[in-house]
Amino acid sequence: MPDAEPAPEPARDREQRRLAQEKKDERYVWWYLAYFLFGIHIVAFVMIYAVMHAK
Template structure:
């Protein structure tokens, strides 16, 4: 009987729970992509600042 109750608590129980779990996962990926993008922009900016300040 405990097995049937455990299976009801899984995120794959209903389509709504599956959709919410997938949406949460996708949102987490979006934040990671945004973080990498912003980090990359800053690296490019620092390289450009270095290049301009050290140009002859």
């Protein structure tokens, strides 16, 4: 009868997967930050334009 549970992974493989996932997550955080800062600047330029052209 085959085992119901797979054999436990070596700690090294688990650590490598964790590091790869952490690197991927960090990359996503930087992209979100870049989009957020870009958006803030667009809003600021629109507000500056509105104030300069208000009558």
